[in-house]
Structure formats: structure tokens, C-alpha cells
Amino acid sequence: MLKHYTSFRLSVLASLFLLLPGCIDQISADLPVPPNVLVVNSILTPDSVVRVQVSRVTSTVDSASRLLSSARVYLGTPSQGEELLRNQGRGLYVSPTKPVSGIPYTLRAEADGYPSASATDTMPAAIPIREAWYAYPTGTDRNNELLGTIVVRFDDPASTTNFYEITAYQRQGGRTDQSQNFVLDVRGNAALAAEGDAEFNPGSLVFSDRLFNGQAFELRASFHPFWGSGGGISNGQPVGPRVTGEVYVELRSISRAYYQYRKSWTRHFYNQGTKGPSGDLNQLLFLGDPTRMYSNVNGGYGVAASHAVVVQPLPLR
Known part of the structure; x- marks a missing residue:
């Protein structure tokens, strides 16, 4: 049965490859400009320090890196205000803070030429x-x-x-x-x-x-x-x-x-x-x-979850 399925799959793919050359044509089109916004991603856990990745939305013809190493990222809580995260390069930003359950944490990212992006999430308590x-x-x-x-x-x-x-x-x-x-x-x-x-x-x-x-x-x-x-x-x-x-x-x-x-x-x-x-x-x-x-990021894309x-x-x- 597997042999027949594999042969069928290969024959279908071979047929597609034979048909593709006759179906390819070049056209000119004005592609829409992607939004000029930040992408912020972070998964918060109580047994790890806070790590945040910041990147940008790019088009398919943009060869520059999506990761932003020139952003400023802040971690905030209602009682302790904001803390500037340490820049580790290649779009990664780190805080020595380990999140605590029941406290809402807000991540805010800024970069020149981009609107500010932020997201808030509250760490749940572990269930035994x-x-x-x-x-x-x-x-x-x-x-x-x-x-x-x-x-x-x-x-x-x-x-x-x-x-x-x-x-x-x-x-x-x-x-x-x-x-x-x-x-x-x-x-x-x-x-x-x-x-x-x-x-x-x-x-x-x-x-x-x-x-x-x-x-x-x-x-x-x-x-x-x-x-x-x-x-x-x-x-x-x-x-x-x-x-x-x-x-x-x-x-x-x-x-x-x-x-x-x-x-x-x-x-x-x-x-x-x-x-x-x-x-x-x-x-x-x-x-x-x-x-x-x-996405729960205001002013951008990505997710901050816990x-x-x-x-x-x-x-x-």
C-alpha cells in the first residue's frame, strides 16, 4: 500500500513540475508597502529571566535584517515603574527580573522611525x-x-x-x-x-x-x-x-x-x-x-504571554 501511495505522490508532483514552466509569466505590479510597525515577542515564565525579541515588518523584497538591535525596551509593573532592558544584539533584550504570579507586566518597545508598541500580561499561578x-x-x-x-x-x-x-x-x-x-x-x-x-x-x-x-x-x-x-x-x-x-x-x-x-x-x-x-x-x-x-501588542504585532x-x-x- 505504501509503495502505491509513494508512486502516486511522485507521479502527481512530477506532473506539476512539467506543467509549471508553461504557466510562469513575469508581470509588473506595485506591491503594497508593509506597515511601518514593530513586532514584539516574549513568553514570560516564573523560572526564567525576561527575554524580549524585537523585529520589524518587512516586504518580500527587503533583504535587510528584520531584527532590530537599536530599539529601547522597557519592562513595567504597577508598583515598580519601568526598567530598561539590556540590549544583547540581534533583536534580543533581557532583564534579570523573574516574573511573579498575579502581577501584570507591561513590555514597551521604542525605535527611531517607528510608533511605540506595548503589551501587558499577568503571570498565572502554577496549579499542582x-x-x-x-x-x-x-x-x-x-x-x-x-x-x-x-x-x-x-x-x-x-x-x-x-x-x-x-x-x-x-x-x-x-x-x-x-x-x-x-x-x-x-x-x-x-x-x-x-x-x-x-x-x-x-x-x-x-x-x-x-x-x-x-x-x-x-x-x-x-x-x-x-x-x-x-x-x-x-x-x-x-x-x-x-x-x-x-x-x-x-x-x-x-x-x-x-x-x-x-x-x-x-x-x-x-x-x-x-x-x-x-x-x-x-x-x-x-x-x-x-x-x-x-496578537495582544498595541501599536504593532507579536505577542507577550505567560x-x-x-x-x-x-x-x-
Whole structure:
């Protein structure tokens, strides 16, 4: 089956390449001038100093660097005023400050010839994991390949709207295989189904507490282990994927800005036709319409968002 699919894919691509030379023509057009605004990006976390990247919007024919090393970037809080960040070159600006939960932080960037751009976000508090574990194997998929199960339980704070991101990975010999390859299948979970992300093959689980505000929450997800961590030949026979090394789960408490940005990024990434390591032929031939990325930057583009993370090893049950 794979051989026929590969041959079909190659034949389609070859046909496209044969047709393209006859379809190329040069035309003159006045391209619209891109907006003269700054792009400010930063992810704030309580266990790291503040790092901000500043760049500019450019056109496709602009060969100059997008990164701005001549900007002035300030970090402000209601109680301590503004602090000028240290310029490290190549558009990177750093403060020794480590954000604290519950405090709104404002980033403001200035550069000669550009309007000022600013964004504000409040660091959420980390939510502890009450219980978590994994089991393997617990079933098979439609291709008769073995599946495992991960269970994560935590208590959602009441009277506030909270947002979360969950990823899982396994570590073997000091090497970490992150969650873009460790896909969690959560079909049947109402809170995740309500997000409408499943069809976009998200690399992590991003969701709100809209359906369980103030209640205990349980995530039960199936997963495939990595081929690379257990595959090979044993006694002359091929060995399938299996769980080796330590398994971890990350529970991130994320801000509303992070939640909205991450969901828009998932749709944008899917729309590029890069759904996986080998892509997808239908996506390659029939890309979707462009999608707008979320931004909370006033006077510019980009995002300033925050999250607090709890990492916990999972025992085998």
C-alpha cells in the first residue's frame, strides 16, 4: 500500500513540475508597502529571566535584517515603574527580573522611525498535579498497534477563568523526546472536544476550564510510544515501539493571551501543510486560506504571554 501511495505522490508532483514552466509569466505590479510597525515577542515564565525579541515588518523584497538591535525596551509593573532592558544584539533584550504570579507586566518597545508598541500580561499561578500515572500497554489502535494510557488529575481554582496546556514526553539516557512526537489522544473528553482543535493535529493540549470551573479535573489520554526509543531488531525479529526510560507530564497554567496565541498558532501551522515529519499530500496540493495570528501588542504585532509550569514524573501502574 505504501509503495502505491509513494508512486502516486511522485507521479502527481512530477506532473506539476512539467506543467509549471508553461504557466510562469513575469508581470509588473506595485506591491503594497508593509506597515511601518514593530513586532514584539516574549513568553514570560516564573523560572526564567525576561527575554524580549524585537523585529520589524518587512516586504518580500527587503533583504535587510528584520531584527532590530537599536530599539529601547522597557519592562513595567504597577508598583515598580519601568526598567530598561539590556540590549544583547540581534533583536534580543533581557532583564534579570523573574516574573511573579498575579502581577501584570507591561513590555514597551521604542525605535527611531517607528510608533511605540506595548503589551501587558499577568503571570498565572502554577496549579499542582494531584495525581498522575501511566500504564502500558492498555489497548490497540485500528492498525493493531499497542497503546498506552496517561492519567492526570488536578483541582481547578474556583471563581476564576483558567487556561491550561498539557504535554507529555519520555526521557531516555539524558535525551528528551518532546510532545510534538508524543501525541495524546483525548477523544471522549468533553473539555478538549469543546476546544475544536482535534482536526488540526495540535502538538499539545490547550484548553480552558469552561466546562469544569472550580471542580476536580481528570485527563485520560491514550498514546503511542516512540519507535526510536524501543524499535530495532531483537532475536532476528523487528521490535515495535515501547516505553523505555522515564515518562513525564507538564501541566502549564497559561494566561488568556497564551491560550489565544497557541490556538491561532495551531491552525496556522496546520494550514501550512506541515502536519507531520513527512507532510500530507492533500495539504501540499490544496493549502487552506491564510489564517490571522493572535496578537495582544498595541501599536504593532507579536505577542507577550505567560505561563507557569509543573513537571512531574509518571509512575507505571
